[in-house]
Amino acid sequence: MSALYDVRPGVRDFTAYVAGLSIDEIRQKYGLSRIIKLASNENPLGVPPLVQKVLRERAAEAFRYPRLGNPELNARIAAHLGVGPERIIAGNGSDELIDLLVRIKARPGQDNVVAFTPCFSMYGMCSRMLGVEFRQAPLRADFTFPFDDLIDTCDENTALVFVTSPDNPSGYAATAEELADLARRLPERALLVIDEAYVEFADDPAKRSLLSRLDEFPNVALTRTFSKAFGLAGLRLGYGVLPAWLAEIARPCQMPFSVNLLATYAGMAALDDTVFLQETLRITREGREWLTRELTRLSCEPAPSQSSFIMFRPPARPGLDARGVFEALLTRGIIVRHLGGFGLADRLRVTVGTRRENETFIAALAEVLHG
Structure with a gap:
């Protein structure tokens, strides 16, 4: 191979950063009109x-x-x-x-x-x-x-x-x-x-x-x-x-x-x-508390969080692991983050959204877990 193609040692071993799935990607894959993205820790209220x-x-x-x-x-x-x-x-x-x-x-x-x-x-x-x-x-x-x-x-x-x-x-x-x-x-x-x-x-x-x-x-x-x-x-x-x-x-x-x-x-x-910032913090903190209770009610194991998201382990179900829960939520138009890329294949992470988004996520998760 020509010396032109030489690069620094180790560079070829790099792996690309894996971002959360986009709304357009899910819309195209599943043909859905309504998507709720709770995967990338974005602000629930949008742009100030x-x-x-x-x-x-x-x-x-x-x-x-x-x-x-x-x-x-x-x-x-x-x-x-x-x-x-x-x-x-x-x-x-x-x-x-x-x-x-x-x-x-x-x-x-x-x-x-x-x-x-x-x-x-x-x-x-x-x-x-x-x-x-x-x-x-x-x-x-x-x-x-x-x-x-x-x-x-x-x-x-x-x-x-x-x-x-x-x-x-x-x-x-x-x-x-x-x-x-x-x-x-x-x-x-x-x-x-x-x-x-x-x-x-x-x-x-x-x-x-x-x-x-x-x-x-x-x-x-x-x-x-x-x-x-x-x-x-x-x-x-x-x-x-x-x-x-x-x-x-x-x-x-x-x-x-x-x-x-x-x-x-x-x-x-x-x-x-400042009004936008304070409302963002209020909605996120209240939503975090509510989601933690609801995830616990659904037999999930949420980790205590001081952030704008909650990491949780879904309950063990025959034939349904965390990756399966993630994919089942996708088919319902809910994007969360599977944490396999962090070495945590049995866990998911959900961004705290608006009240309506949080409620829709919990209803979809309950359907996936309990039918």
Whole structure:
């Protein structure tokens, strides 16, 4: 074979990210007119009204480049969080910030990156693409975090440690004090990156985050997203809350104009639409509680969740495993997530939807399980 086709070692072994099934895919496959998608943890209320208004008003500006570095958006995010703007870096989804942090901190062929398993696939993908060893410590059987095991997986060459809290797919969230203790115990070179994509949905987010204590921990960075609580998944907007020393280094390393102009306007409008955010959190928390009760009533095993979704194990039925339940729901126009890709073939994950969506899902699940 020609040398032209040579690529970096290991690249051919990569597997593509597996996304949840789309509404169009299910509509075409099963010929259904009504589809309820509860697979991708999208906002149950859709796009904030203020964002829709701003996008209509600003669409004609899409031929312009955004301001380099997104200073206005960064300042608005900082004000929303109550931190200094020097800490904020907006990106093309929180995925870009994860990738950027790995590229800045980890030395190829020398350092390692540590996370739990199962975890968000981007941590391993970004590490391996850079040629950095990716190490993992298993979660406990109840999906709580064994931080001692995570620390034992580290060494003097650990560059980053990723913790998703609330976790995906379990919904489990550590306390702020547990995360603080972890940060204190990590090796000197290690940066603790806490992925807080779902933290707004926790019953008491302040008790689950180190946001208000970042001045105590120069080795802690947070990543967050506008995709979930703010309803902007399709615009790909996220941000990092970094130590000021790291943000200063990271800014020149970020790809220019990675956040598009309309996403910038949308992010600022979403922060202004506080009514939408509060209604999203109310509906999600109430729906999460209701779904947990109903899943239990149907003899499922829902995991306690502080997120916008619930992981559950359906009851054992002859000839009907979790994959079978997933496919039976699809034929009824209900899309949930089978967790085989996380190594959890006996479990499903359902996004909390609107009241009507939740009720329709439970009725369909009852029919699948009990006829």
